[in-house]
Amino acid sequence: MTTDSPPQKGTFSPDRPSPARMYDYFLHGTDNFPVDRAAADQVIERLGVTLTRSVVWENRHFLVRTVRHLAAEYGVRQFIDVGAGLPSVDNTHQAAHSVDPQARVLYVDNDPIVAEHGERLLKGAGERARVLTADLREPEAILDSPVTRDLIDLSQPVGLLFIAVFHFVKPEEDPRDIMARFRERLAPGSCMALSHLSSGDSPEEEQRLMQDTYKNSPAPMIYRTPEEIGSLFDGFELLSPGLVPPGLWRPDSGRGESTKRFLSGVGRLA
Numbered sequence: 001m002t003t004d005s006p007p008q009k010g011t012f013s014p015d016r017p018s019p020a021r022m023y024d025y026f027l028h029g030t031d032n033f034p035v036d037r038a039a040a041d042q043v044i045e046r047l048g049v050t051l052t053r054s055v056v057w058e059n060r061h062f063l064v065r066t067v068r069h070l071a072a073e074y075g076v077r078q079f080i081d082v083g084a085g086l087p088s089v090d091n092t093h094q095a096a097h098s099v100d101p102q103a104r105v106l107y108v109d110n111d112p113i114v115a116e117h118g119e120r121l122l123k124g125a126g127e128r129a130r131v132l133t134a135d136l137r138e139p140e141a142i143l144d145s146p147v148t149r150d151l152i153d154l155s156q157p158v159g160l161l162f163i164a165v166f167h168f169v170k171p172e173e174d175p176r177d178i179m180a181r182f183r184e185r186l187a188p189g190s191c192m193a194l195s196h197l198s199s200g201d202s203p204e205e206e207q208r209l210m211q212d213t214y215k216n217s218p219a220p221m222i223y224r225t226p227e228e229i230g231s232l233f234d235g236f237e238l239l240s241p242g243l244v245p246p247g248l249w250r251p252d253s254g255r256g257e258s259t260k261r262f263l264s265g266v267g268r269l270a
């Protein structure tokens with residue numbers, strides 16, 4: 001079990017709310033500070049506790065179902081989970097290993113706290129999972145890292161996961177170009193899964209509150225239209241059922257339920 005956590009530039013501190021630690025609090029985790037809980041409580045106060053927790057759990061379950069689908073139905077055996085967050089009940093390597101115990105998983109997050117908790121995150125994963133501290137806005141730094149090269153064979157299909165993270169990329173940082181730089185490096189048969197806050201499905205007042213809450217964090221929150229979210233799948237073939245709220249993407253049973261704040265989808269490279 002290995003984590004790789006190069007020194008950071010001091011962007012993260014216990015005095016500013018961190019998206020990773022706020023998300024941990026939403027998921028009932030304990031790896032958060034008072035400043036994170038105060039910011040997260042503002043969201044809970046406005047959205048209500050049921051809606052807030054439903055939104056985050058829908059995303060988490062989408063992640064787990066997607067990994068299992070990609071492993072079981074599309075034969076994907078290696079995953080890069082970007083914006084992985086802190087350990088939760090079901091993590092990517094556990095979902096992948098439920099299909100193939102030899103599957104390999106690289107966790108990437110730009111908050112060093114994730115690597116700090118790597119030991120717990122990677123429990124039972126052996127050498128088949130690692131954590132890298134890196135930023136998704138620098139695809140080459142992720143794909144060319146020695147850690148990645150050690151674990152992931154880019155000449156073979158990869159499952160690239162961006163769950164609830166691309167809305168931290170600002171328009172001027174050119175999210176489509178970032179995605180293209182990842183896509184160009186993937187082998188045919190690779191898949192990309194993404195979930196993203198959707199302006200089409202979120203009341204305007206709620207969007208303002210969320211943007212306000214995250215404005216003091218190192219990563220402001222950016223809502224995108226369904227068309228903008230769809231354009232991140234350019235170059236991928238969107239698998240059925242297309243771009244839908246996370247709770248409706250291939251639900252395990254019945255019709256699934258959705259809070260409709262996010263849109264999600266999985267694309268595949270021919």
Ligand SMILES: C[S@@+](CC[C@H](N)C(=O)[O-])C[C@H]1O[C@@H](n2cnc3c(N)ncnc32)[C@H](O)[C@@H]1O
Pocket residue numbers: 019020021023059060063082083084085086108109110111114134135136137162163164165168219
């Ligand atoms: C909302 S959490 C989602 C966690 C997890 N993917 C899930 O769905 O349960 C977003 C995570 O993305 C990370 N993050 C935000 N901006 C990032 C960036 N530019 N590069 C890498 N990670 C980032 C945050 O630190 C946080 O852990």
